[in-house]
Amino acid sequence: MECPARVGENPQVLIDYCAGAVPADVAAELERHLEQCPLCREFCRAQARVWSELDIWEPAAVSASFDACLRERLAQDGGRRWKWIWKPAIPLAAVAAAILVVALWRGPAGAPASPITKKSESVDVEQVEKALEDIDMLKQLYLAPRAETDSGEKL
């Protein structure tokens, strides 16, 4: 078995093992590995400590006067309340601005050009003539022969 702590992507297997969330065959394989691997043993020991700390941890109780104190502070500091409104609004505005930039950026390529845009595009007539002559030549070379198949000809 490859060392899960060294492979890098796989310490999750060890975390799951410590939480008792791996199938029995994987657990057995890991236990065999743990006997030989100090790195994984240490990882599991540390993880077990985290679990035991979490087991004994209890959140502090909220005092009975907490709500009243909070309301009082909010009333005292009315001006600061705008911050509570603006704080989420700023990232929202940033997202809106980003969407606008994306939309504007995409505009010229995705959307059909307006007649005004079309008018302003320069057309090099000589280039058009040359392109049309070449296209006509290719059309005659490639599209015409098909219509003129000669079944009697030997290949």
Add this chain to the structure above:
Amino acid sequence: MRMARLALLMLLLAPAGNFVWAQDAASDRPGWEPPPLERLLNMPAEERAKRLERLPEGRRKRLEELLERYQKLSPEQRRYIAERYEAFRRMPAAEQDSLRNLFRRLGEMPEQRRMELRRQAWRLSMMPPVRRRARMASPWFRQRYTPEERELIAGLARLMSRLPRGLSALP
């Protein structure tokens, strides 16, 4: 903070998104036009007429005739020709001129002969070089075409073989 990061990510991805959307938009078009033609064809009819009016009469008539022939092509035919036109444009200028010259020489021949030579060049262009050479060296080929015609066919076939050869898009 997460939203600000999202906004930043969107800004960074905008050019890539634009590229992908632009590709989609291009492939959605019913028929592909070479850029200079596309601009002319997308113009309002009056604007186009104004542009062409400035040309001397002979050139204008020729251009209108070519434009009309082009517009008569089906979308599939346009795509088929567009593929070859793109490849033609990528050829070295000397080879482009060479193909134009051969085509001009072909145009000077009587119609029946012209059709025969064009068809032969097209067939040869579809063959692998070894088979093409063998066919051109065969007594049948030598009897059928004059030395000048053989040279013309060989040149056309060689240059045409440099362009895409797929038949599936042919109408």
